[in-house]
Amino acid sequence: MRKTIGFIGTGVMGASMAAHLIEAGYSLSVYNRTKEKADSLIKKGAVWRGTPGDAAAACGVIITIVGYPHDVESVYLGDGGIIERAEPGSLLIDMTTSSPALARKIYDAAKNRGLGALDSPVTGGDRGAREASLSIMVGGDEADFERALPILKVMGRNIVRFGDAGSGQTAKLANQIVIAGTMLGVCEGLAFASKMGLDRNELLGCITNGSAGSWSLASYGPRILKGDFAPGFFVKHFIKDMKLAKDASEEAGMSLEGLEAALCQYEKLASEGGENDGTQGLYKLYD
Amino acid sequence: MRKTIGFIGTGVMGASMAAHLIEAGYSLSVYNRTKEKADSLIKKGAVWRGTPGDAAAACGVIITIVGYPHDVESVYLGDGGIIERAEPGSLLIDMTTSSPALARKIYDAAKNRGLGALDSPVTGGDRGAREASLSIMVGGDEADFERALPILKVMGRNIVRFGDAGSGQTAKLANQIVIAGTMLGVCEGLAFASKMGLDRNELLGCITNGSAGSWSLASYGPRILKGDFAPGFFVKHFIKDMKLAKDASEEAGMSLEGLEAALCQYEKLASEGGENDGTQGLYKLYD
Numbered sequence: 001m002r003k004t005i006g007f008i009g010t011g012v013m014g015a016s017m018a019a020h021l022i023e024a025g026y027s028l029s030v031y032n033r034t035k036e037k038a039d040s041l042i043k044k045g046a047v048w049r050g051t052p053g054d055a056a057a058a059c060g061v062i063i064t065i066v067g068y069p070h071d072v073e074s075v076y077l078g079d080g081g082i083i084e085r086a087e088p089g090s091l092l093i094d095m096t097t098s099s100p101a102l103a104r105k106i107y108d109a110a111k112n113r114g115l116g117a118l119d120s121p122v123t124g125g126d127r128g129a130r131e132a133s134l135s136i137m138v139g140g141d142e143a144d145f146e147r148a149l150p151i152l153k154v155m156g157r158n159i160v161r162f163g164d165a166g167s168g169q170t171a172k173l174a175n176q177i178v179i180a181g182t183m184l185g186v187c188e189g190l191a192f193a194s195k196m197g198l199d200r201n202e203l204l205g206c207i208t209n210g211s212a213g214s215w216s217l218a219s220y221g222p223r224i225l226k227g228d229f230a231p232g233f234f235v236k237h238f239i240k241d242m243k244l245a246k247d248a249s250e251e252a253g254m255s256l257e258g259l260e261a262a263l264c265q266y267e268k269l270a271s272e273g274g275e276n277d278g279t280q281g282l283y284k285l286y287d
Numbered sequence: 288m289r290k291t292i293g294f295i296g297t298g299v300m301g302a303s304m305a306a307h308l309i310e311a312g313y314s315l316s317v318y319n320r321t322k323e324k325a326d327s328l329i330k331k332g333a334v335w336r337g338t339p340g341d342a343a344a345a346c347g348v349i350i351t352i353v354g355y356p357h358d359v360e361s362v363y364l365g366d367g368g369i370i371e372r373a374e375p376g377s378l379l380i381d382m383t384t385s386s387p388a389l390a391r392k393i394y395d396a397a398k399n400r401g402l403g404a405l406d407s408p409v410t411g412g413d414r415g416a417r418e419a420s421l422s423i424m425v426g427g428d429e430a431d432f433e434r435a436l437p438i439l440k441v442m443g444r445n446i447v448r449f450g451d452a453g454s455g456q457t458a459k460l461a462n463q464i465v466i467a468g469t470m471l472g473v474c475e476g477l478a479f480a481s482k483m484g485l486d487r488n489e490l491l492g493c494i495t496n497g498s499a500g501s502w503s504l505a506s507y508g509p510r511i512l513k514g515d516f517a518p519g520f521f522v523k524h525f526i527k528d529m530k531l532a533k534d535a536s537e538e539a540g541m542s543l544e545g546l547e548a549a550l551c552q553y554e555k556l557a558s559e560g561g562e563n564d565g566t567q568g569l570y571k572l573y574d
Contacts, residue, residue, distance in 0.1 A: 181472020184545030258471030
């Protein structure tokens with residue numbers, strides 16, 4: 001097994017995660033749809049590859065963190081993609097938040113070619129990626145998980161295997177459902193305070209450490225008060241996650257009204273031009 | 288000014304708060320609708336009074352923390368109530384979560400009789416009351432706030448005056464709006480995890496310190512996993528708070544979809560017999 005890692009997707013999250021791997025001594029081959037976003041990694045010694053398949057063919061471990069499930073499907077299952085090009089024995093780790101069903105499909109296709117596959121989505125945001133403090137939720141075979149663990153530990157702290165292929169994605173969707181409601185509460189509460197003429201800075205100071213407190217309130221509250229709606233986590237990606245969660249919950253016969261309210265509001269925000277805002281942009285819908 | 292405090296309402300929150308005042312050296316006169324709930328305070332030296340008015344007549348400072356706005360209205364504005372019986376110069380501090388409009392009505396009635404009045408609702412739950420770590424949101428005159436501060440500091444840590452009468456209640460409603468969304472997210476996310484067969488303990492450990500983290504998740508998540516739905520904070524009281532928030536936001540021309548979804552779900556829970564559960568009981572609606 002070569003000590004090389006192919007890293008596909010060097011966006012806000014991936015660029016930080018890949019940099020930690022280089023610092024930890026791994027030789028990286030990188031690919032990204034927009035090459036410029038890989039430049040900082042190439043300067044640090046990463047080797048550029050012209051396609052995801054090229055990166056896969058050159059490395060024993062392939063990590064992907066791309067945008068949408070259709071991107072995941074394309075890089076893994078497309079013509080000349082990762083599964084076609086990876087050498088038998090390679091380990092594929094998808095860290096995109098994607099669908100549990102697609103994770104199982106990739107797992108099956110990988111097995112058929114003698115490859116290991118893990119779904120390993122992360123939580124902790126851009127800051128967690130920068131600080132290597134991500135939580136990582138893994139689905140797939142135990143042996144593949146053990147093999148991936150030293151690599152995952154370079155990028156995160158809380159690393160749990162939840163079970164078979166797809167279960168990492170399912171855990172991540174549960175996480176996103178929690179965040180959906182929390183963001184609704186944070187944005188609506190602060191917008192109400194603003195509308196009622198309360199001093200929002202005083203309010204934030206008063207409630208952040210009380211029973212209304214959350215990572216979302218502490219992280220996004222101050223940005224909202226400054227009018228900073230730049231993305232840590234894109235609205236368009238959160239909508240994707242909530243749709244996946246809605247699909248999975250409905251398939252399981254559940255009706256999650258908070259999730260639906262959040263999805264509906266975020267779609268409204270996107271339709272009004274906010275899809276490239278950070279998720280704290282929801283505040284603007286109420287203000 | 289006598290160093291006595293009349294304390295009306297010795298429930299889950301009030302009993303702990305009153306005990307701190309006794310420990311701090313204040314002489315307490317107490318009243319509660321159910322006398323037994325004041326017994327522990329009477330053992331510590333508090334003097335029982337037969338009506339809220341009797342407690343008010345005997346003390347220069349009167350604190351109330353009762354159930355609903357109609358209870359607040361009754362103890363303050365009813366025949367033989369606090370405003371009728373309190374001696375001129377007394378200070379009235381209502382710590383119930385109630386309506387901003389009622390707070391202003393009490394303030395006006397108090398002024399007419401030469402009394403000071405503050406609305407001073409709290410956040411931090413039963414634990415905050417026990418540990419004297421409540422956040423306290425105050426509305427009313429600056430001078431009355433300064434006079435109340437040494438007393439409020441015995442019960443809480445984060446004490447902010449937001450402005451004129453009613454603004455403490457408005458700030459508390461903003462706090463409750465944040466919590467409403469957060470609780471939806473927590474209960475729906477954990478119920479989804481359960482339905483999908485994930486190990487909920489592993490999930491909770493994995494996500495509590497990540498971007499899904501909140502006071503609600505850390506406090507109620509473990510109770511939910513143990514099937515402990517006993518009240519720290521009653522569903523029926525949370526419904527009351529959310530209705531007040533909905534009324535206030537609608538009067539201001541706002542439509543808060545997350546708040547509405549939460550209120551709707553909690554009312555459904557109450558209609559199914561859960562009104563005396565703790566707010567984490569919302570989980571049962573999905574499980």
